[in-house]
Amino acid sequence: MDYRDTPEEAEFRLSLRAWLKDNTIEGWRDLTEVADVRKLRKEWHRKLYAAGYMGLNWPVEYGGQGLSPIYDAILNDEAGKADTPPLPGMVNYLGRAIFTYGSEEQKKRFLPTLLNGEIQWCQGFSEPSAGSDLASLRTRAVREGDEYVVNGQKMWTSGAIHADWCLLLVRTDTSVAKHKGISCLLTPLEVPGVTVRPIVLHSGEPETAEVFFDDVRIPAENRIGEEGAGWKIAMTTVSYERGAADVGFISKLRRTITELEDAARERNLLGDQGIRRKLARAYVDCEALNWNVARQLSMRISGRAPGPEGSVGKLLWSRAAQGTMHAALDIFGADALTGAREEWLSDYFTSRPVSVYGGSSQIQKNILARMLDMPKG
Ligand SMILES: Cc1cc2nc3c(=O)[nH]c(=O)nc-3n(C[C@H](O)[C@H](O)[C@H](O)COP(=O)(O)OP(=O)(O)OC[C@H]3O[C@@H](n4cnc5c(N)ncnc54)[C@H](O)[C@@H]3O)c2cc1C
Secondary structure, X not given: OOOOOOHHHHHHHHHHHHHHHHHOOXXXXXXXXXXXXXXXXXXHHHHHHHOOOOOOOOOHHHOOOOOOHHHHHHHHHHHHHHOOOOOOOHHHHHHHHHHHHOOHHHHHHHHHHHHHOOOOEEEEOOEOOEOOOHHHOOOXXXXXXXXXXXXXXXXXXXXXXXXXXXXXXXXXXXXXXXXXXXXXXXXXXXXXXXXXXXXXXXXXXXXXXXXXXXXXXXXXXXXXXXXXXXXXXXXXXXXXXXXXXXXXXXXXXXXHHHHHHHHHHHOOOOOOHHHHHHHHHHHHHHHHHHHHHHHHHHHHHOOOOOOOXXXXXXHHHHHHHHHHHHHHHHHHHXXXXXXXXXXXXXXXXXXXXXXXXXXXHHHHHHHHHHHOXXXXX
16 A cells, blocks of 8 residues: 655645644643633634645535545644644544534534534543443433523533533433433533533643533533434544544644654663664554554545544554653653652653543453453453
């Protein structure tokens, strides 16, 4: 199989690279105020949209460009190399949920502003006692006439502090099997009864949040799919979380591994067998992730929807990200811990939840064990 760019892809890559060089937003890592980060996210999203880089793989009838997922992979790769602010990744998988399951009216209403960044979204699935066992979620939505009245709590909702709307999973029926009683509501966050309480991570950033719903009234027309179809919608959404987006992490990891090699050389640590082994392992893990993503993309191009093999990619990504940061702490040692090179400690902490969000490593292994028909423990 030939994984090199076709002439069209190579041309796209070159013009994108030139655009990123002229348009990336300087100093984005230094922003700390929530309002500034929010402004930056919108500005970056709108710039990408205006330049034609959003919805590359979306169908043309919904405002996309109908290109193959390779173009999204190229966008992620070049953005990772250019160290741009994060790409608005949720657009692709939340968009997928809406254009696959939404009514024509919902598609017309929600897709254009999701694509152009006017409205920012978050994904409200996990709850305090429903993470790995998502189907146990308890946020309740009771139908009253033309509305649902929603009560409950979501947890770890990334980006909720910056978001205007949420793709929300709720329980609409308690009398059926737990997977069958879940529905999906497109929910505005700036309405009475919604409280967003930031969870401040090690970086000092409120990257995720708890979101509380207290008698929140949501029009029934905001439900996507049938009542009880929420599980299917959630599974479609999470299966598109992985894939092309991983390519951005690969280019960032490759850059980091090169930086670590240089730092080890400067610190006379390349003779240390332990460090050499960790760097070599990080490199191999990163390349293994790369080939896994290439394989997944090939399957997607041949028309196969993503399936549980994405679990292999999630495991490889966690391993590569965490292994690289273990090597970084060994190389920078006390400098990372005492503040002289504290950015590496911060990056180390950022790598820790990679094996938790989007489904923990243990859960990915359970999925693979089921696929392989292995006996239950
Ligand atoms: C930084 C961050 C961002 C996140 N962003 C979002 C978001 O935007 N939207 C959203 O909805 N959620 C989000 N999450 C939530 C994430 O999906 C959950 O944290 C994850 O699914 C694990 O659920 P939990 O935290 O409830 O842990 P638990 O499910 O309680 O698991 C605790 C531990 O037990 C293990 N475990 C649980 N069940 C099993 C089993 N059956 N077999 C073997 N081991 C098991 C797990 O692997 C884990 O190690 C985010 C989480 C983090 C940390």
